[in-house]
Amino acid sequence: MLARLWRSTFGIVVLVALAFSAATLAIGTIAYEVTHEALEEQLDHRVAVETRALVAEAREGDLAAVSEAIRLRENARNEASLDYLLIDRAGRTIAATIIPLAAPTPGYQEHFGFRRGDATGVGQALVTPLRGGMLVVVADRRDLAAIDRTLASLFATALAAMLALGIGAAVLVGWLTRRRLSRIDATAQAIIAGDLTQRVPRDGSDSEFDRLAATLNRMLDRIAALMDNLRQVSTDVAHDLRTPLTRLCNQLDRAADGDPGAIEAARRQADDLLEIFAALLRIAEVEGLAERRALGSIDLSALLEDMAETYRPDFEASGHLLSTDIPANLHVEGDRRLLAQALSNLLENVLRHTPPGTTATLAATATQDAIEMTLEDNGPGVPPADARRLFQRFARAEASRTTNGHGLGLALVRAISFGHGGDALLSRSERAFGVTIRLPK
Numbered sequence: 001m002l003a004r005l006w007r008s009t010f011g012i013v014v015l016v017a018l019a020f021s022a023a024t025l026a027i028g029t030i031a032y033e034v035t036h037e038a039l040e041e042q043l044d045h046r047v048a049v050e051t052r053a054l055v056a057e058a059r060e061g062d063l064a065a066v067s068e069a070i071r072l073r074e075n076a077r078n079e080a081s082l083d084y085l086l087i088d089r090a091g092r093t094i095a096a097t098i099i100p101l102a103a104p105t106p107g108y109q110e111h112f113g114f115r116r117g118d119a120t121g122v123g124q125a126l127v128t129p130l131r132g133g134m135l136v137v138v139a140d141r142r143d144l145a146a147i148d149r150t151l152a153s154l155f156a157t158a159l160a161a162m163l164a165l166g167i168g169a170a171v172l173v174g175w176l177t178r179r180r181l182s183r184i185d186a187t188a189q190a191i192i193a194g195d196l197t198q199r200v201p202r203d204g205s206d207s208e209f210d211r212l213a214a215t216l217n218r219m220l221d222r223i224a225a226l227m228d229n230l231r232q233v234s235t236d237v238a239h240d241l242r243t244p245l246t247r248l249c250n251q252l253d254r255a256a257d258g259d260p261g262a263i264e265a266a267r268r269q270a271d272d273l274l275e276i277f278a279a280l281l282r283i284a285e286v287e288g289l290a291e292r293r294a295l296g297s298i299d300l301s302a303l304l305e306d307m308a309e310t311y312r313p314d315f316e317a318s319g320h321l322l323s324t325d326i327p328a329n330l331h332v333e334g335d336r337r338l339l340a341q342a343l344s345n346l347l348e349n350v351l352r353h354t355p356p357g358t359t360a361t362l363a364a365t366a367t368q369d370a371i372e373m374t375l376e377d378n379g380p381g382v383p384p385a386d387a388r389r390l391f392q393r394f395a396r397a398e399a400s401r402t403t404n405g406h407g408l409g410l411a412l413v414r415a416i417s418f419g420h421g422g423d424a425l426l427s428r429s430e431r432a433f434g435v436t437i438r439l440p441k
Contacts, residue, residue, distance in 0.1 A: 013173045017166020024162045028155030036148060043124040043139040044108060050082055051126050051137045058130050066135060067095040085136035094133060104136050112138055180209045196224050244273055286415040300330040300364065300371060303339060308362050311347045319356030325363035332371055332439045334420045342416040345409040346375045346435055354379030369441055374427055376434030391424065
């Protein structure tokens with residue numbers, strides 16, 4: 001039963017309420033005992049002080065003086081007065097305000113029974129032997145008993161209130177939790193049914209449930225993007241691979257007809273297809289975060305300088321110009337090989353898709369929470385309609401369809417950026433077009 005309670009919010013709140021109730025009971029018991037003992041000590045002290053006063057009377061005038069003192073106290077009696085009994089050695093009563101229910105014995109008696117008039121009572125008594133007799137001073141325990149009952153009633157009320165509040169809180173928390181979880185469940189059921197547009201409702205409170213809803217929605221956005229990407233890949237593969245496969249079949253038909261050059265052309269077509277599938281596999285591996293284990297600290301400034309130095313001869317040979325604007329001491333957590341591949345793809349795109357005379361700038365900047373690497377050029381750029389889909393697989397600008405390539409370079413750049421927890425964006429201005437890779441610090 002206890003194990004089952006721990007598995008639900010209602011059960012946890014109930015157990016917490018029971019724990020608080022047990023703590024209240026323990027504190028109440030301790031407080032009751034301490035208060036009770038303190039009051040008993042007060043009565044004992046009062047009885048002892050009064051006994052010492054009467055014993056002093058006995059020293060001055062023996063039992064007659066004590067009897068006279070008791071008579072005077074009886075004449076001034078009120079609700080808070082003590083009771084007295086003075087007997088001689090033979091047990092005869094000399095002065096008394098009460099009748100004992102049992103023979104007194106010397107010392108403190110916590111529960112001393114007595115009768116006063118027609119009523120009986122119990123008191124704290126101190127029995128003191130005197131020369132020629134015995135003195136009994138009694139403090140009635142009625143007030144102490146009333147205080148005990150009041151304390152017990154207060155603690156019982158507090159315990160009942162704690163239990164009631166605990167059970168009420170358990171019901172309320174359980175209801176609120178089930179209500180919020182039901183929204184998540186409804187969203188999950190809708191997604192299972194095939195509606196991937198559903199998202200968990202948020203209330204803007206920034207509570208634990210609201211933050212969980214935000215996290216789940218980001219996860220669902222990511223899944224939806226991956227599903228869209230999968231559908232896009234399926235469409236693109238079917239569309240973009242149809243042409244090279246058709247060419248390969250044509251070359252094979254030519255080879256079957258005895259064309260001597262057809263075999264070599266078919267081989268090139270097959271290599272082209274293998275290159276496409278290798279690029280697709282690489283993108284899938286990076287998007288699947290298989291490279292996360294290789295992440296480490298990288299001197300990004302040094303990597304950018306190395307890439308610029310590597311490609312500068314190619315830029316100069318093709319009539320392009322490559323400049324840099326790279327601050328020193330930029331560091332990120334990442335995979336140097338993957339980041340180098342992303343930069344290589346961007347630099348290759350400039351060489352492949354811009355005319356001679358184009359100037360490209362490889363730059364880096366550090367913001368408050370990220371480092372941005374940008375490669376911009378003053379080439380012709382791409383139309384806005386093409387720019388929106390450049391990061392998709394097999395996406396190519398209309399002007400680039402006559403150049404070599406398969407439209408997978410920028411898709412791999414974005415996959416590498418995502419694999420590092422960042423993003424890849426197009427950066428456009430009136431005079432430049434480029435791509436920015438944004439990596440978290």
